[in-house]
Amino acid sequence: MRHSLIRVIPQSEPRLTVTSNRAEATPSVSSAFIEANTVPVLLSELQQEHIIPVYVKDNEPLISQADFIRTTQEISSSVFSGGQIRAPQIRCSHPIKGRIPEAKDKPADQLLDWEKTLYYERMMFLLEIPSIINTIDGNQLTLTIGGVKAYNLDNLYNRKGAAEHFKVFIGFNNLVCTNLCVRTDGYLTDLRVNHVEQLYAGIYNLLSSFDQDQHLRQMQALTDYSITERQFAQLLGRCRMYQHLPSEKKKSIPPLLYGDSQLTAVCRDYYRDSSFCKEEDGSISLWKLYNLLTGANKSTYIDQFLDRSVNALDLASQIQGAVQGKSTSWYID
Template identity: 85%
Template structure:
């Protein structure tokens, strides 16, 4: 059964704007992109009309296009969240694969006309925000968000049609203060393998239907109830850096941390400087803010690794919380 919805209450209702076609939609955060790294924004019509679709080399049959992935997700979301407001997709792409039509094969690159060029992006991530379903944690408005990743580098293009295609799908919340995504394990399909759009729809529908948004919100709210001192933060960050260099056998005994040095450096910097999630004057910082420092640092991650690190951030923060509560031991902080 689908979980009951958390609806917008009057005091947390998002601002409304009227678009040029007289449709009313909620205003979304435009302060920063949900992922940065080496991505660029793309609109759905561009994916549909201007990008070529990769094919299987052995039979020239097309893979499921990124545009079809987005449309299929929209259809599943509209079914599960019937009557809710679902915004147009926000899309980011990276790793362009450029080409040219046969007639232009001998032209210098600087003389190619637009119609002689071909293009598709190897990696694409998108979000569908549902602004009619929100909640607030520690003054931050969270909006229910659905999305996915299509990275053609994960597919075996040197095959025939019918080989499994790989998709990543998620449902969670978008922190509108900073556009940080909050995703946990029950809202994430790390490798949905399908070979037809109908199977893709079924997988997405099952994920959306089984996701427990109440439990997710409760887990995030609990992070606001625990703080760590500056000394604990320093030890935690130091152990995070040490983890990457541990012997393999020791690593196996410790919960995984998927963040590298560049992300951890960003966490350290933002501990002092982030306008929304920095430390208090006494150096203490809540686990909720620490979690958001992790999800903020994740924006520098490439598309195909982004969701795995996002889920890892939630698991890691909850692990530290359990250690502070005395429920378990953690190599990172005990």
């Protein structure tokens, strides 16, 4: 059964406008989609106040984080033409601070703003498309596009033309909790390009080929299955054990990317989360379990965030197969 995604937006809501072929709209009022070690940054700040790293050997600039965002906006407005697209939510981490040469001898506390330089090594952004929406178990999901640019993945000691690394995704954002839902076919984990034209092509191919309905069906199916309190306890215990298994044993088990701090948050929220906690008998639906995992993922650093988001859906689907009796899973009997 195909899900209907398009809804009519009331006239009181902000509408899509296009300036210089790029989508501009009201920013989302959602809470942060990622929290760990990040700060919110405006696109105008990235464009006007942050320096751009260069290749050491020829002093040529890399593709800027702002250009990455603007390129994604342009493609999004083309692929989803006529839809409302909100202004980007941007989170940055790992600031690289500097100063202009004229201020090299000044004490740090005497530096003027114009004498300081700054860029963030890692940046992640989201573009929400609230005109494309669906509901699962009473939770509204809106189509979301975004990416990660982390300069630490690039070889800055090279010349212009060396491959630059980008991460790009398309998925859904759960508006109840701002949890990001991403699956494998909506994620380019390592898009390597030499120039903006290649970046444009890679993003366009991902967005134009993404199967929204298949992603929604996979998540909707999680609402039909639950695990008991005993099974949840076994799952959590096996997840903690996984990191300490011998390497040979790990090869036969689907990987788990969540660490102890995220698993602790899942256990805590199993009892306390207002939207996704257990039922009175201790059981919990796989949809709620999945959202506990994506909620715990907010404490992840930018460079691991998307991989763990995909891993959460993979794990929930594995457990679904075991509950259905269609497959076995080491994580749950």
